[in-house]
Amino acid sequence: MDFSLRQLRVFRALARTEHFGRAAELLGLSQPTVSADIRSLERGLRLQLFVRSRAGTALTDEGAALLPLAEQILAGAAELDEQAQRLREEPGTVRLAATPSLINHLVPALLQELDERSARVHVEVVEVATGALERTLAAGESDLGVGHFVEPSPHTRQTRIAQDEVCVLTALGDLDPTVPADLTALADRRLLIWPRRQHDDYFDTLVRACRERGLDPEIIESPGAVSGAQSYQLRNGTAFSLVPFDFAREASPTLSYAPLDPPLFIPLQAIWRLPVAGGVAEVMTTLREVRRGRARARSG
DSSP states (O other): OOOOOHHHHHHHHHHHOOHHHHHHHTTTTOHHHHHHHHHHHHHHTTTTOOEEETTTEEEEEEHHHHHHHHHHHHHHHHHHHHHHHHHHHHHHHEEEOOOOHHHHTHHHHHHHHHHHTTEEEEEEEOOOTTHHHHHHTTTOOSSSSEEEEEOTTTTEEEEEEEEEEEEEEEEETTTOSOOOOOOGGGSEEEEEEGGGGOOOEEEEEEHHHHHHTTTTOEEEEEESSSTTTGHHHHHHSSEEEEEEEHHHSSSSSTTEEEEEEEEEEEEEEEEEEEEEEHHHHHHHHHHHHHHHHHHHHHHO
């Protein structure tokens, strides 16, 4: 059974006016259109809704029984339209979860871009530990997350935003950002990294990168992030870390960084909950544009 909202509006108008011409005038339609819509609705419902006679047009018993239901449908459609209008006019809120390597550079750039565009979406930032994006979304504490090596679930979707290059980070003056680092020269330093249980894929990728470049490092764990309580070991030169370039550039001025040889790239991904919250698409689009802009600025 198929019928349109216009056919229901014609049904309601004809029931109120009991005259095809007046119903057409009320709706701003032609009389033949009103007649055709009523015939189509009756065929679709397989019921006669009106009795037509020289004396006028009157509802049948079946038409009178269906009219309140048609009124409910039309009222629901009007409410839906009003709610959609409010959503278009009111700023939405997107809870964005971000890991430590992104919270101090990519996220501020995203917020600045949204402000400059006068975007109608408000972003509420949720800082999470490495490996905690998926749990945050599963718990309903965020709508969208951005991080590295993201794992999808049945109730989420993900996409790759970019590839982040990884660099070495250690004490000030020990590395030159224009010269690839020789990891074997750091054999006397431990690798400062979060515990493997937080994010095994990410952990294994970084440790494997060291071994492939001739260094089997002793590991010291820094729960949560390398910028945590153990970060003093980076400053005093007893440890080094492998971090995305953007993170290194925003790190303390008491540290230095350099690229790897050969380069190492890791996936930067976004993940969002289903059903998709309003405003997520706008934040995602802006996030991609900001990331591309930062990449162009680096290459330039």
